[in-house]
Amino acid sequence: MANAGGGPRGVAARAGGWSAQHRWAAVGIWVLFVLLAMVAGSAAGQVELKESDQLKGETTQAARITEEAGIEEPAGESVLVQARNGTAKATDAEFRQAVDAVIKAVGGTGEVTGVKSPYDTKSISRDGRSALVQFDVRGDPETAGERIEPVLNAVAKVQEEHKELRIEEIGGASMNKTFDDAFGDDFQQAELLAVPIALGILLVAFGALVAALLPVLLAITAIMATMGLMGLASHLMPMGDSASSVMLLVGLAVGVDYCLFYLRREREEREAGRDGRTAIMIAAATSGRAVVVSGVTVCVAMAGMLFTGIGEFKSMGLASLIVVAVAMVGSVTVLPALLSLLGHRVEKGRIPFLNRAKRGASGPDGGSRVWSRVLGGVLKRPLVSLVVAAGALVAIALPAVGMKTQNFTLDQEFGDSLPIVATYQRVNEAFPGGTDPAEVVVKADDINAAPVKQAIADFRERAVSSGASRGPVEVVMHDAQNLAFVYVPLVGGSDQDKAGKSLDILRNEVRPATLGKVDGVEAPISGQVAGSKDFNDQLTGAVTPVFAFVVVFAFVLMLLSFRSLTIAITSIVLNLLSVGAAYGILTAVFQHGWGASLVGAEGVGAIIAWLPLFLFVILFGLSMDYHVFVVSRIREAKLAGRGTREAITHGVVTTAGVVTSAAVIMVAVFAIFGTLSMQSMKQMGVGLAAAVLIDATIIRGVLLPAIMALLGERNWYFPKWLRWLPDLTHDEPVLPPTQAVPGTRHDDDRPDPVRV
Incomplete structure (x- = not known):
């Protein structure tokens, strides 16, 4: 496996040769690298992706204005009070008593603020059978779901006292808690199951415990190192919630694959009669080279996510790129060193019945007998095979x-698997757009200037008269920051297409005719529907x-x-x-x-x-x-x-x-x-x-x-x-089955402690 100059030509061959020659150094360097990456990442901390980093366009503009003003919008919650039959109305005394009981119960928890009666905010449905009690959760909105349980319990108690009515809570905090309770364990279990499943399949593939453990070990260490490197990289590109999960999936896939390719070739060369070092060198120059080519190609593919301009995609792409690069480097460095150290001990923990089954399934060249038959048919009639396949x-x-x-809307994402989905549907039917209003962030040099206040008033009126909203349009002033937040329930509600048309009316007709006429005023429109539309537009582009x-x-x-x-x-x-x-x-x-x-x-x-x-x-x-x-x-x-x-x-x-x-x-x-x-x-x-x-x-x-x-x-x-x-081919001459690399040993069943 040497060229005319006496040394290996390819990068993978050089790396494999050095690692096999300096095996303890190679293993030590890898372990040190993994530890340093983890320590450095932990010390640096991970910068989380902010809303203003997610997209371009109005949604990001609104988030940037809000963040720069230091305003943290609280997590909003609503309690639906609804008649179960067709005769009860929100004006009935019993209905009012239930609403008052809800207001008292949620306020008494000490976890909420700004509790509003539906009779004050006119949050009563057009048919008069439903009402919304609205309030905000105290504290950090990101962790509101962790503090919402007392409020949910208080609402459930009121429901027990008023069984003739339907009393249900919904909002960002309650939905997050429901989803975390229902699916948090599912995600964790899915991630934990991945490793033992991979190990079990590798046991069947190799028929030996040590050989099966090596790919899993490489993948896990690559993932551990990447977790640390992600912390460092997040200071240049913030990481989103999905980045770690995607990195784990990709890291396990490529880490196991690369090691599998390399180890399988090394075993094959040993079975052909070559000594340990020669087998490692051939594997380095062939499978090692394939790993490098594949790794670079996968890195390029993952880098494609960086071109989306979407924060979550960019963080997933960067995390995946890092773990592929780390797994690739580990495969061509520490893996040859481990194989050199283990020698034939890589076959330890053999499972007899699996090895007998594998030998029975072997065909020509030690390959699969099944695939030999399939391939025989394909090569006999390649044109027919091509056309059919x-x-x-x-x-x-x-x-x-x-x-x-x-x-997806909530009901599309979860179907009827959770009670809160039915609540979401009922609220949207009674108050179209009420739980997910468009949010207009109005910024001016003086938010209380007469022209600005008049423009906001005109916007509120035209939002309804244009047909984009049925109201009520709520305005929240932040005088100190010269900001105003205008909340506009969109006609269409959870129907993305209809709500999108209402949003277009606000952005393209109502805003230019009102807020757009005042100099120095910024008024980006965000919210769930706007965020979805901006995301889709950017993704399409x-x-x-x-x-x-x-x-x-x-x-x-x-x-x-x-x-x-x-x-x-x-x-x-x-x-x-x-x-x-x-x-x-x-x-x-x-x-x-x-x-x-x-x-x-x-x-x-x-x-x-x-x-x-x-x-x-x-x-x-x-x-x-x-x-x-x-x-x-x-x-x-x-x-x-x-x-x-x-x-x-x-x-x-x-x-x-x-x-x-x-x-x-x-x-x-x-x-x-x-x-x-x-x-x-x-x-x-x-x-x-x-x-x-x-x-x-x-x-x-x-x-x-x-x-x-x-x-x-x-x-x-x-x-x-x-x-x-x-x-970049770096072709290496293929040796006859029993020929060794010049200058190497043949008797390495027990590797030399000084030199392989």
């Missing part, structure tokens, strides 16, 4: 043509640059790494086909409801807005793991003198076991998230699991070999006009 994937992808994306960035850079990396225009093009096409099939499955199941009951889902009529772009980036990156690994093995066999079809057979069959194991781990981990009750998480889990399954079977096992068989020698086409590009 590609046709099937195109058919699966077709529903995606009509994909509809939107941010980001699709093209993100897709272009990821596809172009992935193409260039594949071109430079394999020195083949054909390989680069087919890689992109196959990955896009895989993503398209995932989109089609999502649309069919969750939008149209086809087979939704099979995954415990409801056809909600749409896909959560952030998922298509997120899936594209994640899948495009992760699918490169398999593709680079398989194509690298085919190319290696081709350079060793095998014919194209023989090289394809060797590459696919010998990698089938590790690709299948890696895919099963990913599918199992992603499927855990598909079991959660939240529709958005269910969509993410099902989409990722389905795409990985398709990618590891139909794409890599059928389409890739069929296309390469049809292309033959054209697989390696590299036009003369591109030969000026840098050569």
Whole structure:
């Protein structure tokens, strides 16, 4: 595995060689790096993503004005008092007694402030059967859910005393508490289950405990280091709530994959009769190189999220990029050192019945007997295989043509699994837009100046007369900060389309005719509906640059790494086909409801807005793991003198076991998230699991070999006009089965304590 100059040529080969030679130093450096990253991250602390960092546009402008003024809007809550029959009215004495009891009960908890009677605020429904008691939760709105329980208990007690009425609380704090209680444990359990599931699958794949523990150990240490580095990075780019969860998923996936690829190759070389160091060096130059190519490609894909301009996406992208880079470095440095230290002890803890089963399933080249048969059929009729497989994937992808994306309302996200969802629906029916009003942040040099006050009054009047709102439009003044907050219940309520039209009337008609005529006044309009619209607008605008960035850079990396225009093009096409099939499955199941009951889902009529772009980036990156690994093995066999079809057979069959194991781990981990009750998480889990399954079977096992068989020698086409590009192939000569690296030992079953 040495070049003419006597030293390894590739980065991975050099790193593996040094680590195997200085194994204790390599392990020590890795452990020190992980510890330093964790300590530094803990000392620096993590900067959380603020609302003003999330988006561009009016929503961010409103958040920035509010933050700069030092105003922290309290968490608002409402209690619905509603007649259960058609005769009771809010004007009835018994109804009034219940409202007074609610006001007294919530006020008596000491946890709320600004309790308002519906008779003072005119918060009575048009049919007179419902009323809203409104108040704010004291203290930090971010932690209001932790203090809301006494208030909920007080409201529940009033309900017990007035059973003839429906008395229910809803608001940001109560919803957060309900969701945390219902789903917080689910998320934690899902994350905790991921590691033992991965370990169990690796035990089956390797048939030995030590070999199975190594990939999990690498993934966990990479995740630990990344958690620390995220704290440091957050001072440059604040981290959102989802960044850690996505980082954990991606880190576990790539950490296990990279180690799996490397370890499987090292074991294969040992089984071919090579000594330990030679096996490690071959694994470093082949699988190690594939890990580097794959890792850089995945990092590029994750970097695509930075181009969205959306704070949550940017933090997820950065966290994922860091964990992939850390896992990649660990795979080509500390892993060879550990393999050198362990020697044949990597086979400790062998499980006899698993090893017998694996030997029974082995085919040519030590590969999978099942995949050998499948591949035999594919290579016998490559054109038929290509047409059938590609046709099937195109058919699966077709529903995606009509994909509809939107941010989910509460009832879409949780269905009828929680009582608070029914409360949300009842409040929206009685008070359309009342619980999620548009919020106009009015900033002026003098908020009490006559022209400004008149403009606010005109805005209130026109908001109702224009048909955008039915009122009441509430104004809260902050004289010291020269700010005013105008709350406008939107006609349309929880109906995103109708509420969006009402928002457009406010922004494009009402505001220009009133507040827009006063010099020096800023009046951005935010709120839930506005935030959803601004998010969707920005996401739509980001699709093209993100897709272009990821596809172009992935193409260039594949071109430079394999020195083949054909390989680069087919890689992109196959990955896009895989993503398209995932989109089609999502649309069919969750939008149209086809087979939704099979995954415990409801056809909600749409896909959560952030998922298509997120899936594209994640899948495009992760699918490169398999593709680079398989194509690298085919190319290696081709350079060793095998014919194209023989090289394809060797590459696919010998990698089938590790690709299948890696895919099963990913599918199992992603499927855990598909079991959660939240529709958005269910969509993410099902989409990722389905795409990985398709990618590891139909794409890599059928389409890739069929296309390469049809292309033959054209697989390696590299036009003369591109030969000026840098050569990143770093090909290493393949040694005969029992040949060792010059100058190395053969008897390393018990590694030399001084030199390998």
